[in-house]
Structures are given as C-alpha cells and as structure tokens.
Amino acid sequence: MLKRKRFFFAILAILPTLAIFAYVRLYPIADTLRLSLFQWNILSKNKPFIGLANFRELLGDHLFLDALINTTIIAFGVLVLTIPMAMIIAAMLFHRTRSRMAGFYETAVFIPHVVSLVPAAMAWKWIFDARLGPLNALLDFIGIPMQNWLFDPVLSVICIIVLCSWQALGYAVLIYLVGFKNLPVSLYEAAKLDGASGPQSFWHLSIPMLKPITLYVSVVTLVSGFNVYAQAFVLASDAQGAPGRQVRVLVLDMLENSFRNYRVGYAASEAVVLLVIVLGLTLIQFSMLRERGKS
Amino acid sequence: MTFETMRHTEQTAEELAEGVRLRRRKKLTNLAIDIFLLSVSVLMLLPLVLLVANAFKTPAEMLAWPPTIVPGDPTLDNFKAVLSETPLLRWIGNSIAFAVMSTIAIVATSAIAGYVFGKFRFATMNVLFALFLATAIVPFEVYMIPLYFQAKSLGILNSVWGLLLGYLVMSFGIFLIRQNVIHSIPDELLEAARIDGAGEFWIFFRIVLPLLRGALGALAVLAFFQAWTAFAWPMIVTTTRSSYTIEVGLALFQTGFTVDLGRLSAASATVLIPSILLFVILRRNFVQGVASTGLKE
Numbered sequence: 001m002l003k004r005k006r007f008f009f010a011i012l013a014i015l016p017t018l019a020i021f022a023y024v025r026l027y028p029i030a031d032t033l034r035l036s037l038f039q040w041n042i043l044s045k046n047k048p049f050i051g052l053a054n055f056r057e058l059l060g061d062h063l064f065l066d067a068l069i070n071t072t073i074i075a076f077g078v079l080v081l082t083i084p085m086a087m088i089i090a091a092m093l094f095h096r097t098r099s100r101m102a103g104f105y106e107t108a109v110f111i112p113h114v115v116s117l118v119p120a121a122m123a124w125k126w127i128f129d130a131r132l133g134p135l136n137a138l139l140d141f142i143g144i145p146m147q148n149w150l151f152d153p154v155l156s157v158i159c160i161i162v163l164c165s166w167q168a169l170g171y172a173v174l175i176y177l178v179g180f181k182n183l184p185v186s187l188y189e190a191a192k193l194d195g196a197s198g199p200q201s202f203w204h205l206s207i208p209m210l211k212p213i214t215l216y217v218s219v220v221t222l223v224s225g226f227n228v229y230a231q232a233f234v235l236a237s238d239a240q241g242a243p244g245r246q247v248r249v250l251v252l253d254m255l256e257n258s259f260r261n262y263r264v265g266y267a268a269s270e271a272v273v274l275l276v277i278v279l280g281l282t283l284i285q286f287s288m289l290r291e292r293g294k295s
Numbered sequence: 296m297t298f299e300t301m302r303h304t305e306q307t308a309e310e311l312a313e314g315v316r317l318r319r320r321k322k323l324t325n326l327a328i329d330i331f332l333l334s335v336s337v338l339m340l341l342p343l344v345l346l347v348a349n350a351f352k353t354p355a356e357m358l359a360w361p362p363t364i365v366p367g368d369p370t371l372d373n374f375k376a377v378l379s380e381t382p383l384l385r386w387i388g389n390s391i392a393f394a395v396m397s398t399i400a401i402v403a404t405s406a407i408a409g410y411v412f413g414k415f416r417f418a419t420m421n422v423l424f425a426l427f428l429a430t431a432i433v434p435f436e437v438y439m440i441p442l443y444f445q446a447k448s449l450g451i452l453n454s455v456w457g458l459l460l461g462y463l464v465m466s467f468g469i470f471l472i473r474q475n476v477i478h479s480i481p482d483e484l485l486e487a488a489r490i491d492g493a494g495e496f497w498i499f500f501r502i503v504l505p506l507l508r509g510a511l512g513a514l515a516v517l518a519f520f521q522a523w524t525a526f527a528w529p530m531i532v533t534t535t536r537s538s539y540t541i542e543v544g545l546a547l548f549q550t551g552f553t554v555d556l557g558r559l560s561a562a563s564a565t566v567l568i569p570s571i572l573l574f575v576i577l578r579r580n581f582v583q584g585v586a587s588t589g590l591k592e
Contacts, residue, residue, distance in 0.1 A: 007417055007419075013407050013410075013411050013499070014420070014423065017464065018408075021404075024445075025464065025466075026426075027445070028441035029433055031441035032437055032441055035440075035441065089332070092328050092332050093332065095325075095328055099325075099329065105332045107574075107575060107578060108335075108337075108339050108340050109335065111339065111574065112339055114570070115524075115567055115570055115571060116524050116545075116566050116567065118526070118545045118563075119346070119564075119566050122346065122549060123342040123343055123346035125549075126345075126346065126349070126556060126560070127345075132556060134360070134361075166339070166342070169339070174582060223432075226434075227436050229436070229527050230546065233526075234546055234549065243550050259531065264440060264444075267440055268440060271436070271438070272437075274434065278432060278433070278434055279432070
C-alpha cells in the first residue's frame, strides 16, 4: 500500500519533466532519423520516402565531403594541441596548488572557456587580421613575411584550431586537475624515495594513471570539435564577406542545406552522419575503458 | 619545523650542505613553474585584454605596434557609435531573459527528476533514467532542425519562448542531481519524515531541496552560461533584428562591410566585461559543477 503510494508520487513528479523531455529531445531525435530517409523540400506538400538515397548522394557531394574533412581536421587538431598542453599545465598547477597565485592561474586558464563565443572569436579575428592584426605586425617585426591568415585555405583552418584550442584548454585543465587530486599520494612518495625526479614520475606515473581521464577529455574535445560552428562562422568569412564560407564545417553545411536550399531530408541525413561519428567516438571510449578494467 | 632542526643537528656538515642545496633547487623549480604558469595565464588572457583595450582606443592608436594595453587617449566614441547603430542593449536583454528562464527550467526539471531517479528505484524509473542517459550523448546540433519545425508550428519563432524550447532540460543536470541525492541524502532521513506523517511533496520541498542547495547552485551557474553562450540554436530561431541574442547579433553585425574594428571591440567588450565579472564571482560554483562532469567513471 505504502509502496504503491510512493510509486504514484514518483510517476506524478517525473511526468512533467518526462513530457518536456519527450517533446524537446526524444521526438526531434527520432524525427531526424526519420527525415533522413525522406526527400523533403520545405515548400512542397508531399514528402516521398527515398530510403538511403540521401546518404548515397552525400558520398558524392563535394561541399559535404569538404565540410567533413575540414571538421575532422579541426577536431583532431584541437585534440592534439589541447591534451598535452592541458596535462602539463594541470601538473604544474597541481604542484603549485598551495601557492597564493593558484586561484589566479586557474581563473586565467578557464576564462576563455566561459566567455561568449562570438566576442572571443572577434578578438582572434583581429589578431589574425592581415592588415590590422598584431600577429602580422609581430611577424614583420621579427622579419618573417606576413601571412594572409584568414583567407588562405590552410592557414584559416589553423586559425580555427588555435581559437578552439584556446577555448577547450581550460576545461581540459580543470578535469585533469581533478584527476591529479584523486591520484594516490603514497605512490609518488614511494617513487621519490626510489629517486625518481618530478618529470620522471609525471611520465611514468601520472600519464598512465590518468589514462581514463585522458580518454574522457579526448572524447569530449573531439565531440565538441565535430560540432564546431560559431568559430568558423566568425573567423572564416570568404572574400565576399559570407560568414563561414572559407572553411566549411559540418554544422554550417547542414544548416545551409536545410534553410538556404530547403532540403530538410538531406540536412537530416548529414545530422545522422554527425550522430554516427559521435556514437562511434563514445563507443571507442567505453571499450577502451573496459579493456583497461580487464587487464 | 622543530623536528627537522633536531634531525639536522645530528647530520654531518656534508649532509647539511646537501639539504640546503636541495631546498634551493626546490625553490628554483617552484620559481620556474610559477614563471611558466604566469606566462600561460597572460597568454590566455591577452586576446581578451587587448580586445577590451581596443574598445577605448582611437582608430590611430589601434594600429600601433606594439599594441598598447592601456589606451593613451581613452575615448568612449566606439561605445556611443555601437549603441546608436545597433540595439545592443536589447540583445543583451534578450540573452539575459533567455539564460535566466533556461536556468530556472533546467534547475527545476533536474531537481525533481534527479530526486526521483535517486530515491525511487522502481524498475520503471530505472528504464526512464537509462533513456535520459542514452540521449545525453546526442549533440544538440543533431536534432535542432526538427526542433526548429516544432517551434515554428508552435508559433514561437523570434521570441524568447522559441529560444527556451531548446534549453528546457539538461541530461547532465539530472545526472548531477541524482549523484548528489544518492551521496548526500540518507534514506533514514526520508523514512523518519514519512513515519512522522510527512507527505512526499512536503519532504521534497522542505528536506530534499535545502540539502541540494550546493549542487543546484553549481548547476544553475552551468545552465546560465550554457544559454548565455548558445549560438547555433539562437541563430536559426531568431531572424528578426529585435529578437537576436547578443551572440547572434554580434556575429551578424561583424559581417557588415562598413563596420570598423573599434565598434566591434566596443560591442564585444560590453558583453565580455559583465560575463567575466560574473564568472569570477561565481567561479567556485562553476568549477564544482564542471569538475563533477569529469567524475562520471
């Protein structure tokens, strides 16, 4: 009787949240999967089922493939820059936890992660600006030829990687810092007694022991890298000033297909590709964690 | 300290010298680490500092090399120009309204769902929780196009309600509160209240919520910043100039050909300064919230 009453309360309490959740999350996710199999032009009434034709078309779509390659390069570029730097900075921060400056260091590293994307991207747009930017002025000052950072196809990808890494670093440092704080102190003391130096115990103790954290941060960084949009939108306008055209990324291509070309079904199939990538990355993380648990 | 000096008296002169050398080396290492961390911090902050500085500069000074941190001839012209050309304050107002409402919605839904999933372990509830968790890894960008059509059919495009639709629930928030409920609210406490005849609603509002204050605070800060920095969703939901959030407004403003650097910097600074201040004030909450995301395993 009592149990029944509690069950009734639980259902009643969860119902509003569940309803919202179903409406704003479950339904649109299911709709994305469904739409990806249809040809839907917003303007026309009928919506024919076309099976996997959208996906087949994606394979030959240069704009999409371009976007996929750019996005992948950006995601892995951010990963390669962020993880080692975050680990080293977190190790140093952990070493100086008790210093009076620790709070300042932590805040300074973390601020780029929380400030609004667009103003922060604007700061970098100015830094990279070919005519007005301090980066070219610096290069000129030390005698290196100036570069057309934001209009060169390769350099502009690098610019986006730098901006995204600058933003991702604070988060990674924070998670690593939690990891360092949870490592057993006794192990480090033992290593010290055996004559291991600081860098040695970092290399042989910290890095292997932090592997689960590294996996987690890597997947989070990659997933947010694959969703990159605002950064490319602001930094990579093409010569006509059209935002985001210089470096096409997945989300931009998807939104253009949906709202400029009115091909919603096709855009949904791009979203499904994004979903598959994210699921794949998460599965890799879980299977690597389990492998570790076994050994 | 006394223990150490006592030990040292028994050491030979050689060992003493060794100890001094080691301590000096440690000090030098710490100094080197401090210098490293200080330069990292400065590099991280420099782009933002320069941007804010640019906002107060005259066009001539902005081109100076090396760039000045403190403007030699500070001016408010850039701010005046931006405020007269764009509805900047309106955009900031939209962003604040959106972020506050999203925070309230996320805190409310997470508190209730987290409590139910944490303390009512019926099979049905476990299935529902698994459902919430499983969809947590699906990025917003994947399902925002269908969600846009839902907002459209509700007739709430170009409004705060439309913005809110995408930011009503947060899987991670439910997860965070559930963890807190399990770890910090003992079953005995709830049972005792039930034996005393307290109703379930009374227990939730009078016992559970006060105990969750810390976790809800951390979640609120996370939710606020998440909405405040949202970009893709506001970008598609708002298409009229008066309904933009600050992120969308600025992103579209900067694509204009006639817009100069001073005005862009002024507009950016207007947004950056309050959000940095807010972050510095709420840093502890924020760090607590973000740090708990890494503790999933």
